[in-house]
Amino acid sequence: MGRVSEQTRQDNEAAIRAVMERLLAGDLPEGGKSDVRTLAAMSGVVRTGFYPKKNRDGVQRPGPYQHLAEEFERRMAALRAAGTAVDPRAAQVQRLKERNAELEKRIAERDARLASLEEFKQRALSQIAAQHQEITRLKQQSPAPSNITEMTAARKRTNAHPRTI
Numbered sequence: 001m002g003r004v005s006e007q008t009r010q011d012n013e014a015a016i017r018a019v020m021e022r023l024l025a026g027d028l029p030e031g032g033k034s035d036v037r038t039l040a041a042m043s044g045v046v047r048t049g050f051y052p053k054k055n056r057d058g059v060q061r062p063g064p065y066q067h068l069a070e071e072f073e074r075r076m077a078a079l080r081a082a083g084t085a086v087d088p089r090a091a092q093v094q095r096l097k098e099r100n101a102e103l104e105k106r107i108a109e110r111d112a113r114l115a116s117l118e119e120f121k122q123r124a125l126s127q128i129a130a131q132h133q134e135i136t137r138l139k140q141q142s143p144a145p146s147n148i149t150e151m152t153a154a155r156k157r158t159n160a161h162p163r164t165i
Helices: 006-024 036-043 066-081 088-141 148-160
Strands: none
Touching: 006 036, 006 066, 036 066
């Protein structure tokens, strides 16, 4: 690729700065991030222009827009350090991690509650079974009528003829 004219370079830098401001403000394209790749794609500049170049003799020279990439990275780092989330996806990931931790805590609490309720249920069933056995044992020992209708009839007979003293 040939060299770009000074006018084209200035136009590209102006486009890069405009896109940089949008990205730093959080205006990201669908599927984009706050990085040099998105900066290059949105400004219409080849990404390799943001990185250093090597001459034929192996000596490195800065890329034509490397200073803008460094400025962008510096400003992004400053925003992150200040706690301002520029990348909504990063903020969303953080929110989802916090939500996940909250849900895991709620699940653990619910599991503990279910375990205690299961224990209570087992104790209650054991008590009911023991009471049923006791009732059955007492019925077998009792000489009283085993049928409620017999008991009702017997009671009516006793109440029909009151005793005199």
